[in-house]
Each structure stands twice: as structure tokens, then as C-alpha cells.
């Protein structure tokens with residue numbers, strides 16, 4: 001909110017410009033998007049290989065890396081994209097502890113080393129930010145740079161070995177500086193944060209807003225001068241340095257240095273680098289002292305341990321001049337390069353083999369799970385744990401030989417546990433995973449959704465090649481029925497298929513509903529309408545989470561008619577059902593419209609029809625909430641899900657930016673997104 005206020009005077013100026021975020025970090029994208037800035041994302045190709053040993057203080061390393069990331073994109077864009085951006089933003093986040101710089105872990109062991117170092121102690125997180133302003137001139141492009149950094153102190157609780165490994169095995173640490181994500185599971189490890197929380201996440205929003213304000217406010221008041229350079233240089237206490245390239249001894253490997261890039265050489269204009277590091281550092285907002293802005297960094301306290309960073313400037317220069325390939329003693333980043341080179345030269349490692357096998361054989365695991373679920377193996381072992389294969393075979397009416405194989409497959413997939421009763425007899429029971437998710441009445445039962453995967457998605461996927469070649473869904477090939485609107489003429493064509501589909505949606509809504517309902521503070525909304533809300537399972541999660549909220553489920557008459565089978569939802573008098581077609585009929589009035597796993601079923605034209613109807617029904621301040629996996633969210637399954645939508649519907653998975661664009665066309669703004677741990681990303685926007 002504060003950032004929007006600070007930015008609002010300059011947003012009209014930014015809005016006509018091509019602003020580029022030179023970062024592949026989803027967190028940076030989210031932080032900037034949430035304040036309403038419109039920008040394109042062009043991740044930088046700059047490899048983070050600067051020699052840390054050559055920087056007096058860690059933040060200088062982060063700032064220099066941010067600069068190189070931004071410059072690489074600023075230089076590449078005019079050549080590759082044939083357009084010159086107006087502004088390129090780059091950033092680099094590092095963690096420092098005991099004089100050491102920690103970046104993203106290269107593997108689980110590395111994450112373990114980082115997190116155990118952070119356990120029970122305070123550390124600093126620095127994000128360096130670079131803003132490159134590009135000016136097209138007749139003979140090329142001029143670049144001007146503003147850079148700054150922000151420090152936030154974070155203290156970790158003492159972490160037990162079990163906690164550490166549980167966290168590492170969640171996969172979260174791998175793409176995050178210091179090996180943790182404060183915005184997600186990693187937040188549970190943190191005792192306190194002093195300073196800007198967003199800085200820890202990867203982007204110091206407040207400091208950035210102040211810099212932007214300074215640049216553009218100054219420009220408005222300096223109309224008779226070259227606005228760009230004046231605006232920048234007046235902020236800068238150290239604005240005289242003019243460099244055409246980074247100092248040669250900063251880059252660890254000459255082949256990766258931006259100075260050797262042909263792109264750089266083709267730019268005839270010098271790059272003016274204006275440092276504005278201490279512009280807004282007197283802000284009362286940040287209690288944390290920013291080292292370095294005033295040139296006061298205590299060199300000795302930041303001296304990096306020799307064992308990690310052994311390059312001297314002379315060594316680097318020698319490497320440059322001799323054009324050697326890789327140094328003998330390397331920093332961690334250099335070690336990554338080394339290991340990549342090693343892999344290319346020799347053989348794949350165990351992890352590579354595991355990954356590729358998992359992908360190739362993944363369908364076998366899915367089908368074993370589907371089959372065990374369909375044969376009610378998990379139901380049986382939930383009520384009668386400790387049966388052997390012969391007993392299970394008898395109960396599920398299957399062969400002993402086949403049942404043995406299936407049970408063993410489930411054991412190896414972590415769905416069942418086996419115990420040897422005697423040397424002859426092995427008995428089985430459900431694991432925790434099966435107890436939570438797989439038997440029919442489990443608290444978060446996915447049983448019905450698994451049946452939907454087996455009965456509907458599996459046959460559709462077997463025609464994926466045709467779906468890709470033809471660009472249409474595959475209902476006709478898989479089920480002998482043409483379907484334009486899968487809901488009207490495929491899923492709801494017979495009572496049995498309809499119930500199966502509703503059961504599937506019901507089970508997935510029960511698993512994901514709470515996380516969706518609690519993603520945002522919705523206390524200001526009194527009425528909601530869950531469009532396509534099916535059995536009301538999601539609506540029920542919303543009324544449970546928000547005592548002041550009533551929800552109308554709006555769905556096709558065929559669905560509403562059957563929804564009463566799904567108790568106890570009908571006992572909650574704050575959930576009501578209205579029958580209708582959201583493309584054709586008038587929508588019930590509400591303050592909040594919920595679209596959970598709906599828009600991905602439809603092509604853009606239909607989404608616009610629906611959003612326009614919602615926009616017409618919304619007063620200013622009312623909101624639309626979209627819950628689905630987005631392509632830039634955190635689940636690795638969103639892109640495969642997009643393939644699924646293609647084989648199944650005319651719809652698709654989309655990026656957050658695509659929804660933002662669509663919503664803004666219908667008068668929505670103030671967009672925010674939360675990535676839940678429960679498959680779904682939740683996006684909210686208000687009618688302006």
C-alpha cells in the first residue's frame with residue numbers, strides 16, 4: 001500500500017514505457033506486479049561468476065552482479081528483440097554469515113551446509129539492485145545506471161537435524177539465496193526479521209520505489225535539460241565515473257565476461273554508470289543500517305575466508321590474458337561450472353539417472369496407484385491392516401500373483417508398508433500418505449479424483465499425440481463422443497459420468513479449499529459467488545474460514561440438482577445454490593466472485609465473456625479471485641497440467657501476467673497472488 005502511494009505520481013510515466021525485469025525469479029516478478037507496475041520479464045543470461053574475493057564488502061558483490069544482469073539484458077534486447085527497453089531492472093540476493101557469502105545451494109548437501117550454518121544465529125540478507133535507463137540515439141543506445149542495495153537482518157531458530165532435512169526434502173531451498181524461502185515454509189525457521197521483508201524475498205520494494213520517485217520527480221522539474229541524465233546524476237553523490245565495461249579483474253572467467261560479448265561490442269556508445277547508493281538511505285522506514293552507502297564498510301569484518309575464495313586480482317588477470325578455461329581452486333559458482341563441464345565430459349550421475357527414470361517410468365507409478373485405488377486396496381487395508389497378499393487378493397477378487405506385484409509396487413512407491421511376519425509371510429498396511437489421501441473416507445481423500453484420472457484423463461492422454469497434432473481435445477477418439485462444451489455434452493451426458501466428475505471435483509476441492517479460502521484477508525466481503533462451484537465443497541471452506549461470509553454456488557442445473565448428495569454442505573445455511581449457465585444467465589450479485597479451477601477450462605474468448613459479465617456485476621471495490629495452478633507458480637506440475645487441459649478441453653494453463661492483462665481489460669486492478677502449498681495459486685483483483 002505504502003509503495004503504491006509513493007509510486008502513484010510516477011506510475012503514469014512508467015506506464016507508457018517498456019520496463020523490463022531482467023530476472024527469472026518468480027518472487028521478484030510477484031513483488032513488482034503486486035504494486036501495479038507493468039513490465040516484461042527477460043531473464044538475464046549473465047552467469048553469476050564474479051570473483052567474490054575482489055570485493056571489499058559482500059553488498060558490493062551483489063550490486064555488481066545486479067548491474068551485470070541488467071546490462072546484459074539491456075544490451076541484448078535491441079539486438080535480439082529488435083526493441084530497446086526504456087528501463088531494465090536487475091537484482092541479486094545473497095546471504096552473509098561469519099564473513100561468508102551464501103547464494104543458491106547447488107544440491108541438498110550444500111543446502112544442509114548453509115542451513116546448519118544459519119541455525120540459531122543472526123545473518124544478513126543483501127539485495128543489490130540495478131536500474132538501467134536506455135536512451136536510443138542515432139548511432140546506438142546510451143545506458144545510464146542507478147544502483148543501490150538493502151540489508152535485512154534475519155535470525156533463525158535452532159534447527160534440529162530432522163527439521164533441517166524435512167525442510168531440505170521439501171525442495172524449497174534449491175532456488176533461494178541461503179537455501180531458504182522466508183515467504184513460504186522457510187518462514188517457520190525464522191525468529192525475527194529486522195528490515196525490509198521483501199528484501200529477503202529478493203527485492204527491496206520500498207527502496208526501489210523511493211529511487212523511482214527520485215528519478216521521475218526530478219525529471220519533471222528539470223524540463224529544460226536532458227531529463228534522463230539530470231534526473232539520475234542529481235541523486236548521485238558519486239556520479240562521475242564513466243565506464244564502458246566492468247573492471248576486467250571482476251570477472252572470474254573471461255569467456256563469460258560481458259566485456260567479451262559481441263553484443264556489447266556492437267554498441268558504439270559508452271555506458272555511463274551513475275552511482276546513487278546513498279540516495280534514500282536516510283529513510284526512517286528502514287531501521288537497519290546500510291553498510292557501504294557512505295563508504296564506511298569495515299573491510300576486515302567482511303574479509304572472506306581464503307578457503308572459499310582464493311582468487312587474487314592478479315590471478316584473475318592472468319587467467320584472462322592466458323585465456324585458461326577453469327581455475328584450479330574455485331568459488332562455489334565456479335564449482336557449478338566445473339561440475340557441468342565434468343558431466344559433459346564423462347557420465348551422467350545418480351541424480352540424472354533417477355530424474356530421467358522417474359520421467360520415463362512415471363506412468364507406471366501412476367497406473368499402479370490408480371489400479372490399487374480402483375480395487376479398493378487402501379480402503380481394505382485401512383479397515384483391516386496386516387493382511388497378506390493372499391488375503392488381499394481374496395478380498396479384492398484378484399489373482400494372488402498379480403496382487404503380490406501390485407502390493408510390492410505400492411510399497412516401493414511409499415503408499416504401503418510391508419512387514420515380514422514369518423519368513424514365509426509378508427503383511428501390508430497403509431502408510432501415512434495413504435491414510436491421509438487414498439482411502440475413500442480419508443480426511444483429504446483423493447480417491448474420486450484418482451478415479452477421474454484413471455477413467456477420463458488416462459484415455460485422453462493416450463491420444464496426446466493427436467491432441468498436439470490437431471490442436472483440439474480428444475473426447476471423440478477416447479470416448480466416441482464429439483464435445484464442443486465438455487460440461488454440456490461430455491461430463492454431464494449420463495448420470496454416472498456426471499457423478500464421477502462431481503466426486504472428483506469434490507475431492508480436489510476438499511484438499512485444496514482451505515488454502516484457497518485463507519490465502520487472503522477477505523473480512524471486508526460479505527457475499528461471495530462461487531462460479532462453477534459444483535458440490536459446494538470450496539464454498540464450504542470459504543464460509544468456515546470467514547464467519548461473516550455467505551457464498552452462493554452458481555452452477556449448471558444438472559449439477560445443482562445432484563449437489564444435495566454431498567452432505568454436510570447443505571447443512572451450512574451460509575452456502576446456497578443457484579442453477580444457471582455463467583456464460584448465458586445473469587450472475588448472482590456478490591462482493592467477491594470465486595473462479596476455482598474454472599478459467600483453465602476455456603479459451604481466451606470465453607474467459608473474456610465471463611470476465612466481462614463479472615465486471616458488469618461488480619461495483620468498485622468488489623473482487624474476483626482466481627484459483628488454479630499458473631504456469632509461473634511454484635508447482636512443477638503446471639506445465640504438464642497445461643498439456644492435460646489441451647487434451648481434455650479447449651482451455652489452457654496461463655501465466656499470472658496473462659490473467660493480469662485480461663483482468664485489467666475489464667477494469668480490475670490491485671492484483672495480488674499467493675502460491676499455496678496445496679497445488680493452487682490464488683490470484684485476487686479488485687474492480688477499480
Ligand SMILES: O=c1[nH]cc([C@@H]2O[C@H](COP(=O)(O)OP(=O)(O)OP(=O)(O)O)[C@@H](O)[C@H]2O)c(=O)[nH]1
Nearest residue numbers: 023024025027092093176177181182200201202
Ligand atoms: O527468503 C528468500 N530468500 C531468497 C529467495 C530467492 O532467492 C533467489 C536469489 O537468487 P538470485 O538473486 O541469484 O536470483 P535468481 O533467482 O537466480 O534470478 P535472476 O534471474 O534474477 O538471477 C531469488 O530468486 C529470491 O527471490 C526467496 O525466494 N526467498
